[in-house]
Each structure stands twice: as structure tokens, then as C-alpha cells.
Amino acid sequence: MGASSTSPISLAAVPSEAERILALQRAAVAEHGAPSLAERILALDALLGLIKKHRQSLVETVSLDFGTRAAAETELGELMPLVAGIKHVRRHLGRWMKPQRRRPGLAFRPASARVAYQPLGVVGVMAPWNYPLFLTLGPLIDALAAGNRVMLKPSELTPRTAALLKNLLAERFEEDQVAVVTGGPDVAAQFSTLDFDHLLFTGSSKVGRQVMAAAAAHLTPVTLELGGKSPVLVCRDYPLKKAARTIAIGKFFNAGQTCVAPDYALVPTDLADAFADAVIEAAAELYPAIAGNADYTSIISGRHYQRLSGMIEEARGGGARVVQHTDPGAAAERKIGPTVLVRAREDSAALREEIFGPILPIVTYDDLDHAIRLINARPKPLALYCFSTDSAKVEGVLQRTRSGGATINGTLLHVTQADLPFGGVGESGMGAYHGREGFLRLSHARATLELGRFNMSDRIAAPYGKLTRAVTRLLLGK
Incomplete structure (x- = not known):
């Protein structure tokens, strides 16, 4: 028999919007794997098109959230760096993505070694109010370049901008690729506890400590961009x-x-x-x-x-x-x-x-x-x-x-x-992004060693004998 319609439902059993989206994006990572260079460029182009098409509404909405904010300040301090950042990443991304050849140790040859940069998976971004476009979409550029799926939490102090970004990004991206979660401090607190593959937070040192403590429950690596007295x-x-x-x-x-x-x-x-x-x-x-x-x-x-x-x-x-x-x-x-x-x-x-x-x-x-x-x-x-x-x-x-x-x-x-x-460094933060450093920060450098057909490393094994002693003498000296 089914449950009665009057039976109480535990609120804890109902996933929040953020939990639902995280599950959706995790499933997409498992199903689709790492996006190709062409797919990443397509995503970056979609973001660039969004910024250019809706430039005026973005500027006006930010000004409404502040009460007054110069259009030139939003364009100079937010939109121009975003456009320059996207163009820079597009220009260099193919080279950044190429696996790097490394030299295997002498005792393990013939073999080949390489490092390949893989997406981390799902990246969470918690953005502040002072530059609500640049500090929300800037990390998104690096996360997309690295092939990740992304959840964004803009500040509740700029609610109009947050709502606009949610609507505009939903027009350009499927929810399982990029999604915006809006809400107040309670939503932000829960967002920081989610099991992301990486969490990037920009804000005060006080809140940064709380975010880092919450992320530690899942061993989620964090990038913290804090402040201090410069x-x-x-x-x-x-x-x-x-x-x-x-x-x-x-x-x-x-x-x-x-x-x-x-x-x-x-x-x-x-x-x-x-x-x-x-x-x-x-x-x-x-x-x-x-x-x-x-x-x-x-x-x-x-x-x-x-x-x-x-x-x-x-x-x-x-x-x-x-x-x-x-x-x-x-x-x-x-x-x-x-x-x-x-x-x-x-x-x-x-x-x-x-x-x-x-x-x-x-x-x-x-x-x-x-x-x-x-x-x-x-x-x-x-x-x-x-x-x-x-x-x-x-x-x-x-x-x-x-x-x-x-x-x-x-x-x-x-x-x-x-x-x-x-x-930042020390109390002003940890980790760096933008450009190549952002790509590297939000990628996993996977090391791969491939043994050659005539590799003899399996002979250096117990019971240890003359071959092992000869190898250790050669590499360690007498």
C-alpha cells in the first residue's frame, strides 16, 4: 500500500535545489566524461556572446543593486577583464590541454611518461557582491576551460544581478553544465557543505574560515580569495x-x-x-x-x-x-x-x-x-x-x-x-586563478607511465638476487 497523502514528509529527505543540481551535474560527468577542445571553445563562445549581447542590461542591473554605480566602472572593472580573459583562454587552451611528455627513470625503461590535465568534475563558485559579474563569471571561464561543470552562488546583496545571471546563463547552458543557485546566507551556508570536486570562494577572511571548515567535511579542495589590508x-x-x-x-x-x-x-x-x-x-x-x-x-x-x-x-x-x-x-x-x-x-x-x-x-x-x-x-x-x-x-x-x-x-x-x-597568500587567501593558472588550478594533473614491450622491471622482484643488486649498485653507487 502506498503512503497516505497525509503522512508527514521529512524535510531532510527532500533535496534542496543545490543538491538536486549537484546530483544532475555529477551524473553528467559520469555519462559524458571530459569535453573536447571544441566543446570547451563552444562554451566559452556562448559566455562571450552572452556578455556582449546583454552588456547594457548587465550594467544597468548592477547599478540598481548598488543604488548608483557608474556604467564605466562596470564596463572597465568587470566586463572588459571578462572579455579579455575569454579571448586569452580561447587562444591558448589547445596548447594547455596537450599532454606533457616526461622522462621515466633509467631503471624503468623502455617506457614512456606523460601528464594529462583532466577536469576535476563539478566546481562550486561562491561570489561576493562588490564585483558581481567579474567575480562570478571569471571563475566560470577557468572552470569551463578546464572542462568542468559549474554551480554558481552569487551574493544575496546583489539580488537583481544574481537573478539576471541565473536567467541569462539558463538560456545559454543546460543545467547539467552551468547553473546558478540564488538565496540568502542559509543557502550559501548549505552550498559550502556540498560535495564539490573544488570550491572557489571570494569574500572576507572570517567567512572564508567558515567555508574552509565546511568543505573539510568532504575533503573538498578550496581556492580562497580573501582580502586584508593592502x-x-x-x-x-x-x-x-x-x-x-x-x-x-x-x-x-x-x-x-x-x-x-x-x-x-x-x-x-x-x-x-x-x-x-x-x-x-x-x-x-x-x-x-x-x-x-x-x-x-x-x-x-x-x-x-x-x-x-x-x-x-x-x-x-x-x-x-x-x-x-x-x-x-x-x-x-x-x-x-x-x-x-x-x-x-x-x-x-x-x-x-x-x-x-x-x-x-x-x-x-x-x-x-x-x-x-x-x-x-x-x-x-x-x-x-x-x-x-x-x-x-x-x-x-x-x-x-x-x-x-x-x-x-x-x-x-x-x-x-x-x-x-x-x-592571495596566508590570511589573504590560497590558490590562484585566471588564465593558465586558472586552468591548472581547476584541472587534475594525472600522471601516466606506460611500460614498453621489452621492459624488464618485473624482474626486479622477490626473491631479490643478482639483478636487483646490480640495479641498486648502478643507481645508488657502491
Whole structure:
């Protein structure tokens, strides 16, 4: 007899949307195996076509999620790197996929050895809100290039963008190849517990620890792109106003809501006030107005706005000089104008926490050794920036510090390079992707040794006799 229609059903027995899709994609991996080069190129072309066809709706939807976000910032910071990344991968993928010949050991010849790169299987991607296109679709490019099937979980703080991506990707891809799962923190928490073959997370260090702990239950390997306090070191030899303008461009892009934005500036003690004034002067040229300016991005949410406002007021109350470019109507649009903090207390939130907003504290130093000690006293950052015309000085800074990546005499731009890996180190993350490194990160390098027809290695076996002793003498010496 069948179960009564009134019988209670355990919710635990009903798979979630994410569990259902994972089962579907796992079945597809088992049935179809690794996709060919042609199939991977077809998938990349479909993604490229999606971006180009729906460029305007993607830009407009991201802006709606933020409240205000410059169209140029979405195009420059998200769509252009995606298009460049796809074209780079398409150009080189055939070469990356070719098995590599290796040399078998002398004692095991005649034989051949090779390494072939295979798809891992199903890759999960947990994306943040600050660059909801680039940090969702960027990992997708590498995962498709490596031949994987992919599940994406965009941030709930950009719900319109998440819904748009879900609809657009569903038009281009079957659910068993690429699928988007939407929802709040509860969905994200469950997503991180799924039995993926690899999980890529971009977000805060705090949540990164939780994701890694959840993935450990299945021994799921993870790539973590976190954040931290990325320093910008201004050396005395570099023109101060030029450095200030370049740093202002990078710091206030997306209103500072960038994981690799300069988080604090290291400036010679006697130049701190002049540098602060120069940064704000540059900011005023970049953004003549804050309120009503479509080029200046809003803070993503009221909670983040209050956190940043509190950070400024705490620094002011602690005796810091607050230099700011803003106007009275900014608050109504959830905007915080470019702000520089001079002589903030070391225990202030602005110098303890990752800022993730348009606030730049200045930390003063006496000499270059002092500056490097200040950098190394903090956890390894996701990015490091150095402004100097002295190549020996720059090389010294790079050799004596550690960071996920670096740009010299600029900011942010190393992340946009299709042929450079992007990733953190230490508390700023683990693993790198983009380009070849992304292909390798999301592939399994399978080693294969094939014995030749006249291979004699089976003779080196128990009971061990003269042949074994002759081989060991030859390879180990007498």
C-alpha cells in the first residue's frame, strides 16, 4: 500500500535545489566524461556572446543593486577583464590541454611518461557582491576551460544581478553544465557543505574560515580569495601629486569597495599632511560632486554605510585629522565622499579592519626599513603597491615583503591582466586563478607511465638476487 497523502514528509529527505543540481551535474560527468577542445571553445563562445549581447542590461542591473554605480566602472572593472580573459583562454587552451611528455627513470625503461590535465568534475563558485559579474563569471571561464561543470552562488546583496545571471546563463547552458543557485546566507551556508570536486570562494577572511571548515567535511579542495589590508607605499623619490592622483583613482573606484583597493598609505612622516591634501584635491577633480554624480558609486547597503561612517567618526574622536571631499546630499544616496585620515590611532577600526570603502588612512614612516617592518607586522595582504622611480628600491620592497600580487606605480591593474594569476597568500587567501593558472588550478594533473614491450622491471622482484643488486649498485653507487 502506498503512503497516505497525509503522512508527514521529512524535510531532510527532500533535496534542496543545490543538491538536486549537484546530483544532475555529477551524473553528467559520469555519462559524458571530459569535453573536447571544441566543446570547451563552444562554451566559452556562448559566455562571450552572452556578455556582449546583454552588456547594457548587465550594467544597468548592477547599478540598481548598488543604488548608483557608474556604467564605466562596470564596463572597465568587470566586463572588459571578462572579455579579455575569454579571448586569452580561447587562444591558448589547445596548447594547455596537450599532454606533457616526461622522462621515466633509467631503471624503468623502455617506457614512456606523460601528464594529462583532466577536469576535476563539478566546481562550486561562491561570489561576493562588490564585483558581481567579474567575480562570478571569471571563475566560470577557468572552470569551463578546464572542462568542468559549474554551480554558481552569487551574493544575496546583489539580488537583481544574481537573478539576471541565473536567467541569462539558463538560456545559454543546460543545467547539467552551468547553473546558478540564488538565496540568502542559509543557502550559501548549505552550498559550502556540498560535495564539490573544488570550491572557489571570494569574500572576507572570517567567512572564508567558515567555508574552509565546511568543505573539510568532504575533503573538498578550496581556492580562497580573501582580502586584508593592502598597503600602498609612497617612496620619497616619487612625485607626490602624481602618486596622490593615481592612488585616488584606484582607491575611490567603486567607492573603495574593491578587495585589492589600497587599504592604507605608507608616507614619509613629513609629507603626510601634504599627501592627504593632494589625494583629496585629486578626488575633487575626479568627482566634482558626490551627490547626484552618476560616476560616484553608492555604498552597497545601509549596514555597510553605518560601519564606514562609524569608522570615520571614531578616528575623528581619537584625534585624527579627517580630510574629506563630500557634499550635504551624499548621505541620502548612501554615498560617503573620498576621505583621508591622518594620524589615526593604531587601535582604531580604520587601522585594524579591512575598510572596503572610500576611506584611506595614512601611516607614517621614517625610512624604507621602517616602512617594510610596518608592512611585515601585519598579515600578508592580497595586494601591495609601491610608488618609486628607483628600480633597486622597488626590487628591495618586493623581495622583503609578501603579498598575493603587486602593481608598481599604479593600483588594481595586475588583477585585470589575463596572463597573470590572481590569488592571495596566508590570511589573504590560497590558490590562484585566471588564465593558465586558472586552468591548472581547476584541472587534475594525472600522471601516466606506460611500460614498453621489452621492459624488464618485473624482474626486479622477490626473491631479490643478482639483478636487483646490480640495479641498486648502478643507481645508488657502491
